[in-house]
Amino acid sequence: MNYNIYFSPTGGTKKVTSLVSEQFSPVKDIDLSLIEDFSQYEFNQDDFCIVGVPSFGGRVPAIAIERLAMMKAHQTPVCMIVTYGNRAYEDTLLELKDTLKQQGFLPFSAMACVCEHSIMHQFGQGRPNQQDQQQIIHFTKNIKERLTKELTEIEVPGQRPYKEYHGIPLKPTASKKCIECGICAKSCPVQAIDIKHPQQTDKDKCISCMRCIAVCPTHARKNNPVLLAASVQKLKKACQQAKENELF
Known part of the structure; x- marks a missing residue:
């Protein structure tokens, strides 16, 4: 069975994971933003999982980690997907890999994809655009080909200990x-x-x-317009140049 597992509060991450999952059939969606007992999910070696999360300040959202840690896998191949708002994803992929590996998954592939920023929409606006979508589908063909061969664990960028993230002051x-x-x-x-x-x-x-x-x-x-404007100015330089999607 194929599974599309995602934490996607505003829909950007799900848009990317769905582009990948549409190339597999049948697929069951598991929405990590819902309040449910995620310990009910246990995956076998014959299953295939896509796990997508957004980067929150260079980290996996803590609630997503908490819910993924309730799941169990038995060397289940997993494609990891991290989305970010055109700034940087820093330690997000590495933290996601460590979490999934600890639960018994085999992280054999990964993507880092740019999506429209969930707060400051002018950053990464309109992404994933048509070109991004075509590239993600092309990445997926590579992943499907890997699944026909012996799978090995991949290396992803990031550092341990992970960067500290204390949240942001923007509270709607x-x-x-x-x-x-x-x-x-x-x-x-x-x-x-x-x-x-x-x-x-x-x-x-x-x-x-x-x-x-x-x-x-x-x-x-x-959001508070004054705090929002200050945040835009703070990130403007880092988000100015369009980032590229990556396949690992």
Whole structure:
């Protein structure tokens, strides 16, 4: 069986993993942003998994690590996919590899792909574009060919210990446009929004994944514009030049 496993709060990572998974059939999707018991998933050597996560400050989102660590595998071949908003992915691939290997997966291939930044959309805007998509499909053909041969563990860039990540100050809040439909609360991967009072956000729980902004039907949830503008200026130089997708 083939599995498309992803943590994709705003949809960018899923867009990439789906481009890959569409080349395999049948495929079962496993959404790591949902609240469920992920210990129910156990994979065999005959299975094939695609695991995709976004890079949060050069690291795998902690909640994704936590949920992947609940799964078990038995030398299951895995293609790792890391997406990032045209800045850098730093230690994300290495951390993902270490996590999956510890759970019994065999990391034999990997991609690092640029997606539109989930907060500052001007960085990587429109990516993956048509050219990116064609390249990802081409990468997938290479991966399918590898699956017909003896698989070996790959090396990926990154350093141990991983870089420190303490989160960012951008925590979305609700405006008067909020109709208290509760969609954001039901969709929040870490339950940081009160279902009875969705205008309230627990800033200590919030991981700044921006899922609440992405799913809000009235566009009521926003980031602080002053902090957002400051963040844009801080990242502008690092994100200026378009990065290339990579296959490992």
